[in-house]
Amino acid sequence: MLPAAFSLLADYTEDYAWFPDSASTFSEGVDSLYYWITGIAFFFFVIVIVALFFFALKYRKAKGEKATSQVSHNTPLELAWSVIPSIFLVGMFIFGAKVYLDMRTIPDGSYEVGVQAFKWGWTMDYGKGTYHPELHLLVNEPTKLTMRSSDVIHSLYVPAFRAKKDVVPGRYNYMWFEPTLVTPKVSDEELAEATKEVEESGGTWDYDKYQFTPDGYKFYDLYCAEYCGENHSEMQTVVVVHETREDLEAWVKKYSSRGDNVSLEAYGEQLYERRGCSSCHSIDGSQRVGPSYQDAFGSTRAFASGPSAMIDENYLRESILYPKEKVVAGYAPVMPSYKGQLSDDDIDSLIAYIKSLSSAGQ
Amino acid sequence: MSAGTTLPAGIVRDPGFPTQSENYLTNSKGVLSWIFTLDHKRIGVMYLIGVSLSFLLGGLLALALRWHLVDPDGALFSNAIYNQVFTLHGAIMVFLFIIPSIPAALGNFLVPVMLGAKDVAFPRLNLSSFYLWIFGAIFFVLALCGSGLDTGWTFYTPYSTTTDTSVILATLGAFILGFSSIFTGLNFIVTINTMRPPGMTWFRMPLFLWATYATSIIQVLATPVLGITLLLLIAERTMQIGIFNPEFNGDPVTYQHFFWFYSHPAVYIMILPAFGIISEIISVHSHKHIFGYRFIAYSSIAIALLGFLVWGHHMFTAGMSDMTTIIFSALTFTVSIPSAIKVFNWLATMYKGSISLTTPMCYAISFIFLFTIGGLTGLHLGTLATDQHLHDTYFVVAHFHYVMVGGTLVAFLGGLFHWWPKMFGRMYNETGGRISALLVFLGFNLTFLPQFVLGSRGMPRRYATYDPEFAFLHTMSTHGATLLGFGLLVALIVLLRSLFSGRRAVANPWGGATLEWNCTSPPPFYNFERAPIVGDPYDFHDIEWDAENERYVTIEPERKLAPETIPDEAPAHAGGQN
Numbered sequence: 001m002l003p004a005a006f007s008l009l010a011d012y013t014e015d016y017a018w019f020p021d022s023a024s025t026f027s028e029g030v031d032s033l034y035y036w037i038t039g040i041a042f043f044f045f046v047i048v049i050v051a052l053f054f055f056a057l058k059y060r061k062a063k064g065e066k067a068t069s070q071v072s073h074n075t076p077l078e079l080a081w082s083v084i085p086s087i088f089l090v091g092m093f094i095f096g097a098k099v100y101l102d103m104r105t106i107p108d109g110s111y112e113v114g115v116q117a118f119k120w121g122w123t124m125d126y127g128k129g130t131y132h133p134e135l136h137l138l139v140n141e142p143t144k145l146t147m148r149s150s151d152v153i154h155s156l157y158v159p160a161f162r163a164k165k166d167v168v169p170g171r172y173n174y175m176w177f178e179p180t181l182v183t184p185k186v187s188d189e190e191l192a193e194a195t196k197e198v199e200e201s202g203g204t205w206d207y208d209k210y211q212f213t214p215d216g217y218k219f220y221d222l223y224c225a226e227y228c229g230e231n232h233s234e235m236q237t238v239v240v241v242h243e244t245r246e247d248l249e250a251w252v253k254k255y256s257s258r259g260d261n262v263s264l265e266a267y268g269e270q271l272y273e274r275r276g277c278s279s280c281h282s283i284d285g286s287q288r289v290g291p292s293y294q295d296a297f298g299s300t301r302a303f304a305s306g307p308s309a310m311i312d313e314n315y316l317r318e319s320i321l322y323p324k325e326k327v328v329a330g331y332a333p334v335m336p337s338y339k340g341q342l343s344d345d346d347i348d349s350l351i352a353y354i355k356s357l358s359s360a361g362q
Numbered sequence: 363m364s365a366g367t368t369l370p371a372g373i374v375r376d377p378g379f380p381t382q383s384e385n386y387l388t389n390s391k392g393v394l395s396w397i398f399t400l401d402h403k404r405i406g407v408m409y410l411i412g413v414s415l416s417f418l419l420g421g422l423l424a425l426a427l428r429w430h431l432v433d434p435d436g437a438l439f440s441n442a443i444y445n446q447v448f449t450l451h452g453a454i455m456v457f458l459f460i461i462p463s464i465p466a467a468l469g470n471f472l473v474p475v476m477l478g479a480k481d482v483a484f485p486r487l488n489l490s491s492f493y494l495w496i497f498g499a500i501f502f503v504l505a506l507c508g509s510g511l512d513t514g515w516t517f518y519t520p521y522s523t524t525t526d527t528s529v530i531l532a533t534l535g536a537f538i539l540g541f542s543s544i545f546t547g548l549n550f551i552v553t554i555n556t557m558r559p560p561g562m563t564w565f566r567m568p569l570f571l572w573a574t575y576a577t578s579i580i581q582v583l584a585t586p587v588l589g590i591t592l593l594l595l596i597a598e599r600t601m602q603i604g605i606f607n608p609e610f611n612g613d614p615v616t617y618q619h620f621f622w623f624y625s626h627p628a629v630y631i632m633i634l635p636a637f638g639i640i641s642e643i644i645s646v647h648s649h650k651h652i653f654g655y656r657f658i659a660y661s662s663i664a665i666a667l668l669g670f671l672v673w674g675h676h677m678f679t680a681g682m683s684d685m686t687t688i689i690f691s692a693l694t695f696t697v698s699i700p701s702a703i704k705v706f707n708w709l710a711t712m713y714k715g716s717i718s719l720t721t722p723m724c725y726a727i728s729f730i731f732l733f734t735i736g737g738l739t740g741l742h743l744g745t746l747a748t749d750q751h752l753h754d755t756y757f758v759v760a761h762f763h764y765v766m767v768g769g770t771l772v773a774f775l776g777g778l779f780h781w782w783p784k785m786f787g788r789m790y791n792e793t794g795g796r797i798s799a800l801l802v803f804l805g806f807n808l809t810f811l812p813q814f815v816l817g818s819r820g821m822p823r824r825y826a827t828y829d830p831e832f833a834f835l836h837t838m839s840t841h842g843a844t845l846l847g848f849g850l851l852v853a854l855i856v857l858l859r860s861l862f863s864g865r866r867a868v869a870n871p872w873g874g875a876t877l878e879w880n881c882t883s884p885p886p887f888y889n890f891e892r893a894p895i896v897g898d899p900y901d902f903h904d905i906e907w908d909a910e911n912e913r914y915v916t917i918e919p920e921r922k923l924a925p926e927t928i929p930d931e932a933p934a935h936a937g938g939q940n
Contacts, residue, residue, distance in 0.1 A: 026750075030747050030748055038742070041742075044734075044738065052731065055709065059712060060718070066649065069714035070902070070903070074654075086699055095747075097746050100746035100747045164751065164754070168608075168681060169609075171613075221829065226754060227445075227824040233827045
């Protein structure tokens with residue numbers, strides 16, 4: 001078959017070629033439609049190309065020789081090759097629309113997750129104040145995403161689910177899917193080894209390198225598919241599909257608001273990773289879209305508008321809630337507001353964390 | 363008849379070579395005679411130089427993108443620079459090259475000559491449209507030299523109203539280019555409507571003119587919408603008026619509707635003239651009457667009209683209502699039928715023809731191959747369910763490059779080689795030309811076939827970096843782009859060399875029957891010495907190969923005066939029996 005023939009060209013480490021894993025109820029419909037259209041296209045392509053090269057060689061003549069026919073039209077033939085392809089097109093349209101309508105009809109009682117897209121990251125809202133950039137789902141459970149954007153148009157795309165929908169600022173867009181394949185967990189040893197490695201290097205978790213999440217789940221990729229500026233291609237996160245509801249709930253609980261014995265500072269560090277701060281603000285002084293947190297607290301900054309001021313708790317709180325008010329000179333006013341998304345405790349935690357990164361704050 | 367046989371008796375018509383002073387290139391001298399020229403042929407040549415330079419710039423940007431993608435973390439570009447490079451590649455290619463290439467460069471040169479007219483209807487408007495093009499191009503260069511442009515060539519809001527790059531300069535450039543495009547279209551419509559010589563009925567017009575006419579309709583009707591949209595965008599950026607940006611109670615999807623209402627028909631501004639060129643090349647180099655002339659002519663008009671109804675298929679994932687999406691999907695399929703008809707007609711024209719595999723014919727065959735792939739992969743994108751997966755991935759990138767590069771660019775090159783002897787009076791090296799066609803074909807396929815696989819495997823477009831599993835296909839694609847660039851370089855060398863050392867071209871090097879082959883190469887200032895005799899543009903009966911002089915000549919059987927009782931036999935151009 002064709003996919004097999006192309007698999008060598010495409011990727012010698014994988015046993016598939018045309019598509020990534022088929023992991024949702026949509027995959028089968030989309031894939032079979034794709035193969036069907038490709039088959040028809042290939043059929044007409046072969047007819048056209050064989051005729052093209054055959055005629056070009058067979059009727060090649062020396063200069064000056066006359067063509068053996070000057071027939072200029074044949075109405076029945078022309079009608080035939082207009083009508084027959086049209087029938088195939090009607091078929092494609094009908095099946096395409098049918099599968100599409102299934103993709104658009106959200107079943108009642110779906111598991112609901114809120115999605116907030118921003119430059120350049122994702123926040124999934126699991127309710128009761130639990131936010132996390134990873135999308136966690138339950139197998140064979142229809143899931144509805146209610147999506148909004150804080151700045152420009154983004155598009156949520158999970159290739160393994162064959163599902164995509166733009167996230168347009170100023171309106172809610174919805175999508176749904178039903179995952180059919182569980183993403184397995186790696187062994188505890190493997191996870192422990194990777195965790196140790198990351199802790200020792202003091203870096204952030206590298207999903208591409210380990211191919212599993214910090215909790216040890218393998219995953220599917222989730223991309224932003226609508227161009228959204230500088231770090232468009234970094235705006236990726238992962239989808240994990242759990243086998244049991246208990247497992248999913250345990251994961252959600254692990255990331256719900258600050259536990260009794262967790263310090264503000266430690267929780268602030270988690271929020272920094274989870275709420276997308278890390279995509280724009282470094283903690284090692286390196287240049288990103290926004291100013292680095294390293295030694296930020298207590299320093300004096302010049303602002304694009306107005307006089308300079310010292311970075312203190314009040315400034316940090318204002319910048320989280322109203323980021324466009326006082327933008328540090330040299331940076332673009334691109335940060336979305338977190339008003340209504342972070343509790344007071346969350347903001348306190350973040351401020352505590354930022355303080356801990358500065359010699360002036362300790 | 364084969365080479366060596368004697369020519370039949372009759373009146374031999376062969377304009378021969380132009381004298382030194384009677385062709386348009388030499389009849390007046392000096393830079394000013396070009397800058398202020400009103401001659402459509404010189405304006406066409408100036409456009410040709412302009413669009414070729416734009417293509418060179420856009421092509422170098424494309425190569426830079428591909429080389430970056432071999433090793434995206436090797437940081438040939440930062441993310442921000444990569445975004446600017448792909449934006450400028452797209453904007454320059456669309457606004458400065460593909461849209462004006464065939465209509466403005468080849469069209470300006472050919473429309474009056476093929477029509478049998480002395481010039482276009484409004485020569486001054488024609489010159490002003492060229493200078494508007496120059497102004498528009500300058501604005502683009504200013505944007506490039508300023509703070510760049512990183513919106514993508516589509517200028518989608520609200521990104522374009524918030525980014526701090528030179529959006530206003532670039533959109534003003536596109537706005538001015540729009541006027542240039544409208545003027546060219548208007549000029550062609552009036553020219554074709556009013557300046558056909560006696561005997562040139564609508565159905566005796568070469569198909570390139572039908573294609574140009576259909577294109578001009580789109581240019582005149584659709585371009586103003588783009589202009590207004592871009593002005594609204596500028597108004598919103600400068601005055602914070604709430605049209606597209608939700609921050610001021612606007613709706614970003616409205617922008618997409620406005621933008622694609624122009625830009626989808628614009629796709630047909632790009633491809634319809636290419637269809638026209640291919641119809642000419644296939645017929646002339648097969649020495650056979652074009653098959654289904656009326657179907658091809660009508661399908662050009664059908665594409666121009668249906669092209670206005672399908673813009674919504676760019677927004678299948680934007681969140682339009684289900685009914686709207688389904689209607690746009692259905693309409694999208696209707697536009698593929700006239701395109702398919704043309705491909706079948708070209709094949710039927712080749713059937714039992716007398717095919718010469720000249721350079722233009724090689725490009726035309728390459729066009730049919732590539733355009734067929736481009737057209738057929740459009741089916742995956744028009745089908746709603748598969749589009750949900752493929753939208754905004756490399757599958758789309760591959761699809762529209764097959765249509766625009768494999769279609770428009772290859773047809774443009776084919777047309778350039780086809781009419782080069784007519785335009786400059788010099789023949790080029792055939793072997794070199796064919797090698798360029800082969801390299802372009804191979805390089806192009808190696809570049810874009812892997813991108814279909816990338817797309818269906820889920821690689822989004824406009825990514826400066828990507829996941830490691832896509833690396834192999836990206837590398838393949840980059841090697842293809844390099845080969846493609848090399849093929850284009852060969853084509854450029856072959857054409858430029860011919861200007862200096864090419865054999866002098868005869869009036870009719872390919873044996874064509876359309877009017878432009880009836881004047882000398884290059885044409886005289888007023889195109890024709892006397893009013894041309896208009897017949898069926900695809901009737902090759904009278905065209906014979908003169909082996910002795912190695913050229914095609916037109917041999918008209920000696921006509922006897924038509925008896926008064928059968929006036930119908932008088933040729934249409936004779937103006938009646940008197």
